[in-house]
Amino acid sequence: xxxxxxxxxxxxxxxxxxxxxxxxxxxxxxxxxxxxxxxxxxxxxxxxxxxxxxxxxxxxxxxxxxxxxxxxxxxxxxxxxxxxxxxxxxxxxxxxxxxxxxxxxxxxxxxxxxxxxxxxxxxxxxxxxxxxxxxxxxxxxxxxxxxxxxxxxxxxxxxxxxxxxxxxxxxxxxxxxxxxxxxxxxxxxxxxxxxxxxxxxxxxxxxxxxxxxxxxxxxxxxxxxxxxxxxxxxxxxxxxxxxxxxxxxxxxxxxxxxxxxxxxxxxxxxxxxxxxxxxxxxxxxxxxxxxxxxxxxxxxxxxxxxxxxxxxxxxxxxxx
Numbered sequence: 001x002x003x004x005x006x007x008x009x010x011x012x013x014x015x016x017x018x019x020x021x022x023x024x025x026x027x028x029x030x031x032x033x034x035x036x037x038x039x040x041x042x043x044x045x046x047x048x049x050x051x052x053x054x055x056x057x058x059x060x061x062x063x064x065x066x067x068x069x070x071x072x073x074x075x076x077x078x079x080x081x082x083x084x085x086x087x088x089x090x091x092x093x094x095x096x097x098x099x100x101x102x103x104x105x106x107x108x109x110x111x112x113x114x115x116x117x118x119x120x121x122x123x124x125x126x127x128x129x130x131x132x133x134x135x136x137x138x139x140x141x142x143x144x145x146x147x148x149x150x151x152x153x154x155x156x157x158x159x160x161x162x163x164x165x166x167x168x169x170x171x172x173x174x175x176x177x178x179x180x181x182x183x184x185x186x187x188x189x190x191x192x193x194x195x196x197x198x199x200x201x202x203x204x205x206x207x208x209x210x211x212x213x214x215x216x217x218x219x220x221x222x223x224x225x226x227x228x229x230x231x232x233x234x235x236x237x238x239x240x241x242x243x244x245x246x247x248x249x250x251x252x253x254x255x256x257x258x259x260x261x262x263x264x265x266x267x268x269x270x271x272x273x274x275x276x277x278x279x280x281x282x283x284x285x286x287x288x289x290x291x292x293x294x295x296x297x298x299x300x301x302x303x304x305x306x307x308x309x310x311x312x313x314x315x316x317x318x319x320x
């Protein structure tokens with residue numbers, strides 16, 4: 001932890017302010033978030049994340065600023081698959097749109113704690129055993145190559161999720177939604193006594209947390225392959241994740257337009273993993289951070305543009 005305490009205080013101060021404004025002011029009453037509101041919220045969170053990166057660039061220099069922005073871009077891109085699975089979770093539990101934001105809000109808080117714990121553990125391990133970084137790099141190359149040749153999966157069966165099965169077996173769960181509540185008290189069908197029941201909102205929250213742990217298997221090694229600085233890793237991850245719930249409402253419907261982005265993201269993972277080995281072979285401390293940012297931005301931009309062009313062509317052909 002080579003960053004001064006005041007920099008951590010600034011970061012957590014900004015995050016807590018955003019969370020307070022989100023739940024305590026903007027979303028004080030549960031309501032259905034439309035496309036326009038979602039795009040505004042997404043733009044706001046992306047803007048805050050980029051402004052924080054600009055501040056780090058000014059405060060710590062171009063190298064650290066570039067690493068933050070690269071991590072931010074990679075995490076934001078990897079979150080697109082996460083959005084698709086979240087959509088499946090809400091569909092499985094039949095969560096009304098006006099209550100989805102509440103689930104995502106508390107899900108984000110859990111993600112911040114889980115990511116912080118994972119990053120701290122990873123930083124400690126790499127600090128003691130630097131060779132672990134090469135394992136992360138090899139895993140990224142493997143994941144990227146696998147993603148390049150992986151066919152589009154059918155809809156995942158959320159009902160077979162092992163975590164969901166465990167909680168259904170060990171908790172009393174209501175069949176119906178009870179507003180925006182995660183827990184309710186109702187009479188037991190056997191004894192008639194008032195008992196505490198979990199609602200489908202709570203189960204959806206648990207599954208979303210579990211899904212994030214799975215996606216962290218790719219994103220955490222990716223950012224560690226860029227830098228081992230816990231501050232850069234944690235801040236870039238959190239600011240990318242903070243806007244995830246706003247981005248969900250904007251992209252859940254049109255995510256199909258980005259179907260080819262996964263190939264660009266696969267190349268990004270291969271590049272990030274390969275540069276660790278290249279730096280070792282050339283006896284370099286690191287590939288310049290600006291180079292990583294430039295390559296990542298170029299690949300992701302190309303993936304977005306190609307997806308929009310290709311899906312538009314496919315839509316036109318289908319219409320004809």
